[in-house]
Amino acid sequence: MSIIKAETHPLDDYLRTERLPHVWCPGCGIGTVLGAYLRAMKNVGLDSEKSIMVSGIGCTGRTAGYVRMDSFHTTHGRAIPFAVGLKAARPELNVTVFSGDGDLFAIGGNHIIHAARRNANITVIAINNFTYGMTGGQLAPTTPETGITTTSPYGNVESPFNLAGLIAVAGASYVARWTSLHVRRLEKSLEKALKKRGFSFVEVLSQCPTAYGRRNGMRDPVDTLKYFQKYAVVKNHVNPLEGVIEPNKPFILGEFVDAPEEATFEDKLWELTKSEFLHTSQAERSEWIIEHRRHLEILSRIISGRGEDNEQS
Amino acid sequence: MATESKTEKLLQKTGASLPRGEVYLIEDRCKGCGLCIAFCPKHVLVVSDRFNKKGYHPPELVEEEPLNVCINCGFCERICPEFAIFVKEKKKEE
Amino acid sequence: MSKDILVGDHFLSGDVAAAEGAIAAGCRFFAGYPITPSSEVAERMARRLPEVGGIFIQMEDELGSMAALLGASWGGKKAMTATSGPGFSLMMENYGLGMMTETPAVIVDVQRGGPSTGLPTLLGQGDVMQARWGSHGPYQAIALTPESPQECFNLTIRAFNLAEKYRQPVVVLMDESLGHLFERVTIPPREEIEITDRKILKDKNRDIYEADEDLIPPMPPVGEGFGIHVTGLTHDERGYPSINAETQERMIRRINDKISKHAPEIIDYEEFMTDDADVIVVAYGITARSARRAVIMAREKGIKAGLFRFKVIWPFPSERLEELSDREFVVAEVNNGQALVEVERAIRKRAIFVGKMGGEPHRPEEILKGIEEALK
Numbered sequence: 053m054s055i056i057k058a059e060t061h062p063l064d065d066y067l068r069t070e071r072l073p074h075v076w077c078p079g080c081g082i083g084t085v086l087g088a089y090l091r092a093m094k095n096v097g098l099d100s101e102k103s104i105m106v107s108g109i110g111c112t113g114r115t116a117g118y119v120r121m122d123s124f125h126t127t128h129g130r131a132i133p134f135a136v137g138l139k140a141a142r143p144e145l146n147v148t149v150f151s152g153d154g155d156l157f158a159i160g161g162n163h164i165i166h167a168a169r170r171n172a173n174i175t176v177i178a179i180n181n182f183t184y185g186m187t188g189g190q191l192a193p194t195t196p197e198t199g200i201t202t203t204s205p206y207g208n209v210e211s212p213f214n215l216a217g218l219i220a221v222a223g224a225s226y227v228a229r230w231t232s233l234h235v236r237r238l239e240k241s242l243e244k245a246l247k248k249r250g251f252s253f254v255e256v257l258s259q260c261p262t263a264y265g266r267r268n269g270m271r272d273p274v275d276t277l278k279y280f281q282k283y284a285v286v287k288n289h290v291n292p293l294e295g296v297i298e299p300n301k302p303f304i305l306g307e308f309v310d311a312p313e314e315a316t317f318e319d320k321l322w323e324l325t326k327s328e329f330l331h332t333s334q335a336e337r338s339e340w341i342i343e344h345r346r347h348l349e350i351l352s353r354i355i356s357g358r359g360e361d362n363e364q365s
Numbered sequence: 366m367a368t369e370s371k372t373e374k375l376l377q378k379t380g381a382s383l384p385r386g387e388v389y390l391i392e393d394r395c396k397g398c399g400l401c402i403a404f405c406p407k408h409v410l411v412v413s414d415r416f417n418k419k420g421y422h423p424p425e426l427v428e429e430e431p432l433n434v435c436i437n438c439g440f441c442e443r444i445c446p447e448f449a450i451f452v453k454e455k456k457k458e459e
Numbered sequence: 460m461s462k463d464i465l466v467g468d469h470f471l472s473g474d475v476a477a478a479e480g481a482i483a484a485g486c487r488f489f490a491g492y493p494i495t496p497s498s499e500v501a502e503r504m505a506r507r508l509p510e511v512g513g514i515f516i517q518m519e520d521e522l523g524s525m526a527a528l529l530g531a532s533w534g535g536k537k538a539m540t541a542t543s544g545p546g547f548s549l550m551m552e553n554y555g556l557g558m559m560t561e562t563p564a565v566i567v568d569v570q571r572g573g574p575s576t577g578l579p580t581l582l583g584q585g586d587v588m589q590a591r592w593g594s595h596g597p598y599q600a601i602a603l604t605p606e607s608p609q610e611c612f613n614l615t616i617r618a619f620n621l622a623e624k625y626r627q628p629v630v631v632l633m634d635e636s637l638g639h640l641f642e643r644v645t646i647p648p649r650e651e652i653e654i655t656d657r658k659i660l661k662d663k664n665r666d667i668y669e670a671d672e673d674l675i676p677p678m679p680p681v682g683e684g685f686g687i688h689v690t691g692l693t694h695d696e697r698g699y700p701s702i703n704a705e706t707q708e709r710m711i712r713r714i715n716d717k718i719s720k721h722a723p724e725i726i727d728y729e730e731f732m733t734d735d736a737d738v739i740v741v742a743y744g745i746t747a748r749s750a751r752r753a754v755i756m757a758r759e760k761g762i763k764a765g766l767f768r769f770k771v772i773w774p775f776p777s778e779r780l781e782e783l784s785d786r787e788f789v790v791a792e793v794n795n796g797q798a799l800v801e802v803e804r805a806i807r808k809r810a811i812f813v814g815k816m817g818g819e820p821h822r823p824e825e826i827l828k829g830i831e832e833a834l835k
Contacts (some may be wrong), residue, residue, distance in 0.1 A: 055424070058390060137528060137538070138533060140516055142535065166519040274403040
């Protein structure tokens with residue numbers, strides 16, 4: 053038995069195959085995560101004609117260029133507000149933001165917390181490779197303490213963001229974290245994220261052998277994945293504030309938040325445009341708003357691990 | 366490996382068989398990263414001596430019955446960042 | 460009466476008139492961030508847009524506002540934001556993305572005194588060059604400069620028409636004094652308002668950045684199976700990144716040419732008593748009102764003065780100014796000489812500059828002094 057030569061791949065319908073091979077380095081995890089995303093799309097039967105991908109700048113920002121759907125490669129950090137504008141204008145479209153940790157949490161940090169606060173009905177996939185890969189491996193807001201980068205040559209003295217914790221507290225309806233090794237669970241989680249009405253966020257820890265791994269004892273892509281294998285602890289519905297990642301210590305993967313669905317930002321914006329809404333009294337309008345408000349007390353119970361949701365795990 | 370021998374014992378006891386898969390490769394998409402090789406639970410892939418068009422060594426199959434055979438788990442397909450490798454269920458030969 | 464076009468005579472500020480112009484033009488999306496002296500535009504849009512089925516979002520900052528605008532524009536909406544200097548600076552990033560991706564959008568910039576936080580509640584005209592060159596790289600700006608609330612209404616409609624036609628962000632350069640100036644604004648019936656909509660791509664097999672003869676590619680719709688890719692990277696006709704000098708030359712030259720070749724259609728200015736004028740005052744926005752008075756005062760003193768007023772400042776009406784270059788020139792603006800350099804370039808000689816750093820409009824006497832100096 054030998055490997056059978058093939059011309060096409062099962063995901064080719066979802067890819068701009070004419071643009072392959074992609075720009076990512078050998079062993080980079082972005083392609084793996086994109087594969088998981090496309091499988092999840094396929095599994096939930098998402099119509100690719102009605103699906104939009106928006107990316108920012110950076111290695112992960114290049115993702116939009118490889119998917120066979122309407123896709124936008126925007127400016128650095130602005131994928132989220134671009135997506136928020138597009139989704140508000142066309143709420144019937146499925147809008148996914150696929151971008152990196154630096155793009156979403158450094159230069160774009162303000163936008164992501166506000167999109168989560170508003171419960172914009174978009175899915176955000178954040179590939180966290182702990183560095184700025186495209187520019188050659190500089191310090192990121194996710195670089196672990198002691199991490200060597202070209203701009204922290206003596207070891208990172210800053211504390212990294214706990215992305216899942218930050219976004220959970222900002223008000224996201226769905227928050228999960230996986231790695232590029234946990235591909236099956238990632239795929240299932242992405243299915244949930246895609247189906248979730250409201251702001252859903254999936255962080256995927258991934259290897260950057262070229263720019264980060266090389267300087268931190270993980271030159272081979274396999275090294276980082278072995279690291280993930282060794283230290284990842286899968287635990288669902290843990291308080292996301294416990295999701296800190298420290299070097300050479302166990303870290304938590306899993307679903308942190310899966311909140312009950314509520315009216316989304318777009319639901320509310322479009323309600324405002326209805327004449328029955330505009331022509332009611334202010335008291336009635338306030339009543340509608342209160343009725344459709346976000347249940348932040350429930351969300352905070354879920355986040356703190358005191359919610360009913362916690363018992364499911 | 367302990368788990369494999371356990372599985373093997375169980376299979377022998379029950380007379381059940383593992384699913385079998387066929388491995389497919391779009392050779393020129395491969396960048397030789399080795400993830401499929403490192404993480405194949407059945408260790409059926411190795412680095413080949415060949416070069417593809419881009420100068421990388423694509424994987425090749427080394428199946429050794431009865432344990433090191435492709436069981437169609439699809440992990441190589443999922444871990445591959447290049448959309449190069451995939452598996453299909455092998456139809457049983459009657 | 461229809462809700463989108465409030466036909467009749469109104470007493471409106473420049474800010475509110477610009478908002479009404481936007482709605483009359485078909486604007487159905489606004490994303491913005493409050494900033495003096497433009498906030499009244501956002502406030503009016505927040506009240507008015509839901510009434511006409513439009514979406515208003517107050518974003519977290521101007522970076523996000525401009526990005527949301529482009530997203531909504533690709534979603535098929537006519538989209539606008541309003542800001543002032545500090546916010547306009549932040550918008551430069553996606554002003555550039557709008558140029559590169561050829562995305563229609565309108566920015567109302569109600570200028571205040573700068574640099575930096577400057578004079579939040581007082582006027583300036585210091586964003587003229589920023590509108591032209593504020594984002595990096597080669598592109599051609601379109602910017603309109605109304606002088607009255609009525610023109611704020613009219614020129615905001617035109618800004619939308621130009622944005623839709625030429626597929627790029629268009630700036631309405633107002634100023635604090637004009638934004639807060641109340642005057643009568645006549646809103647005409649729908650049939651008297653000319654509206655231009657973007658060309659829509661219908662053929663799914665055609666490359667999305669393949670331009671028509673007019674150098675403007677029809678805009679593909681999203682969510683209809685075109686599978687478009689839109690990027691801020693230099694891209695080929697398919698929309699795919701193509702990082703080389705040849706594509707840069709071809710594609711970026713086209714997005715520049717699509718404006719410069721149509722400049723005669725875009726350019727608009729007013730000439731007041733220039734026919735026999737020995738000296739021409741060039742001014743725009745609120746300054747043009749002082750300049751007009753100065754010209755009349757000069758005529759009363761027997762000086763043959765005239766006014767040349769931009770309604771569209773970018774593209775710049777260099778050809779017409781060159782034709783007039785046998786006259787003497789005075790340039791008045793509330794900055795340290797921005798339109799001045801373009802005027803001098805067009806007339807190939809020096810002009811008398813009557814500038815102010817900002818905070819108050821010119822007194823006609825200040826400009827009159829310039830006129831007299833020009834004739835010395």
